[in-house]
Amino acid sequence: MKISPVEKLFTTFNETAIILQEELSCTYLEALAETGENIFEGNVLQEGLSELSIKRLEKKYDELKLEDFSNEEIRKAYQLVILKGMKESAQPNHQMTPDSVGILIGYLVYKFNKNESIHILDPAVGTGNLLTAVLNNQMNKQSSAIGVDVDDLLIKLAYVNANLQQHPVQFYNQDSLEPLLVDPVDVVISDLPVGYYPDDLRAQDYKLKANEGHSYAHHLLMEQSVNHVKPGGYLFFVVPNGLFESKEASKLGEYLKENVIIQGFLQLPLNMFNNKSSAKSILILQKKGENVQPPKEALLVELPSLSSIKAMEKILSQIGQWIADNK
Incomplete structure (x- = not known):
C-alpha cells in the first residue's frame, strides 16, 4: 500500500x-x-x-x-x-488551533489584505501551527511574520516548524503583554488564550485592565494587538462566543468602538467543540485610520460543518462576494 x-x-x-x-x-x-x-x-x-x-x-x-x-x-x-x-x-496550556480554522483564517487574511507583501504578528504563537497555515495560504504574496510566546518549548517547536517550511519568521520568547519591540504589522492573527492574567502590575499599562482583581488576558492581548497593527490593518482573533457577555464586556465594547471597525463575526460550528460553553468564533477587526470606512453591514456568518466541502464552498463564495462589495 x-x-x-x-x-x-x-x-x-x-x-x-x-x-x-x-x-x-x-x-x-x-x-x-x-x-x-x-x-x-x-x-x-x-x-x-x-x-x-x-x-x-x-x-x-x-x-x-x-x-x-x-x-x-x-x-x-x-x-x-x-x-x-x-x-x-497533557499540559492544559498546550492546545492547538484546529487545522480547518487555520486554513479558513489563511483564506480570510488573503482576501482582506490586498497588498502584494504582508507582515503578520501572532502574539500567542504556540507551536506556530496557525501562523504557518496562514502563511501557506498567502499565494503569490511576499510574506513574513513575528511570533511571540512565553513558553520556551512551544516557541522552539514553532521556530523549527517555520524553518522546515522556510518561512521568514522572527520569534520572541517573552510574555506578549510586556513591551513588544517590533514595528507595526499589516495583520495580526491569534487564537487568543482565554483566562485571567496574573500580573496585575503589568495590566495597569492597559486600558482594558479590570477595575478590580485580575484582568482578562484575552482582552489585554486584543489591546496589545491593536497597538501593534498599522492604521487600516486587520486583526483576526479566535474568541469565545460569549466574548461580549462577560463582566468586562462593556469596557471591551467601548474600547473596540473607539479604536477599530468590526468587519465580521464568524461563528464556528458547534460540532467542533466538546460543549456549547467552549464554542468559539472568528472576530475580524480593522484598525481605524485615514480612508478606513465601515462596511455597509458587518459580515455575520454561522459557519456550516467545516468538513462539508459543498457547504463551505458556498459560504466562502458568499464571503468573497461580501468582501468585493465592501472593499
Whole structure:
C-alpha cells in the first residue's frame, strides 16, 4: 500500500524523536524540537549520543528530502507529531488551533489584505501551527511574520516548524503583554488564550485592565494587538462566543468602538467543540485610520460543518462576494 507524504514525514519525525527521547532522557516534545532542528540543518547536532543512535538517525535523515514535500505536507505531519506529544504530556496550556480554522483564517487574511507583501504578528504563537497555515495560504504574496510566546518549548517547536517550511519568521520568547519591540504589522492573527492574567502590575499599562482583581488576558492581548497593527490593518482573533457577555464586556465594547471597525463575526460550528460553553468564533477587526470606512453591514456568518466541502464552498463564495462589495 502506498503511504502518503504526510505519513512518510510523520514516521520519520516520530521514529527519530523516540531515538532522541531515549538518548537524551527528555520529553517527546523536546526530542521532537531537537530532531526537527537536525532535519533542517542536515546534521545530528546533539552531543554525547551513542554511535548506534547517530547511525540510525543519519540513515533516517538521509532517506528524507524536504524539498520533495510541500509546506502544507510538512506542517500537517509536524502538527500530528506535536499532537501525539501533547497527549502524552497533557499540559492544559498546550492546545492547538484546529487545522480547518487555520486554513479558513489563511483564506480570510488573503482576501482582506490586498497588498502584494504582508507582515503578520501572532502574539500567542504556540507551536506556530496557525501562523504557518496562514502563511501557506498567502499565494503569490511576499510574506513574513513575528511570533511571540512565553513558553520556551512551544516557541522552539514553532521556530523549527517555520524553518522546515522556510518561512521568514522572527520569534520572541517573552510574555506578549510586556513591551513588544517590533514595528507595526499589516495583520495580526491569534487564537487568543482565554483566562485571567496574573500580573496585575503589568495590566495597569492597559486600558482594558479590570477595575478590580485580575484582568482578562484575552482582552489585554486584543489591546496589545491593536497597538501593534498599522492604521487600516486587520486583526483576526479566535474568541469565545460569549466574548461580549462577560463582566468586562462593556469596557471591551467601548474600547473596540473607539479604536477599530468590526468587519465580521464568524461563528464556528458547534460540532467542533466538546460543549456549547467552549464554542468559539472568528472576530475580524480593522484598525481605524485615514480612508478606513465601515462596511455597509458587518459580515455575520454561522459557519456550516467545516468538513462539508459543498457547504463551505458556498459560504466562502458568499464571503468573497461580501468582501468585493465592501472593499
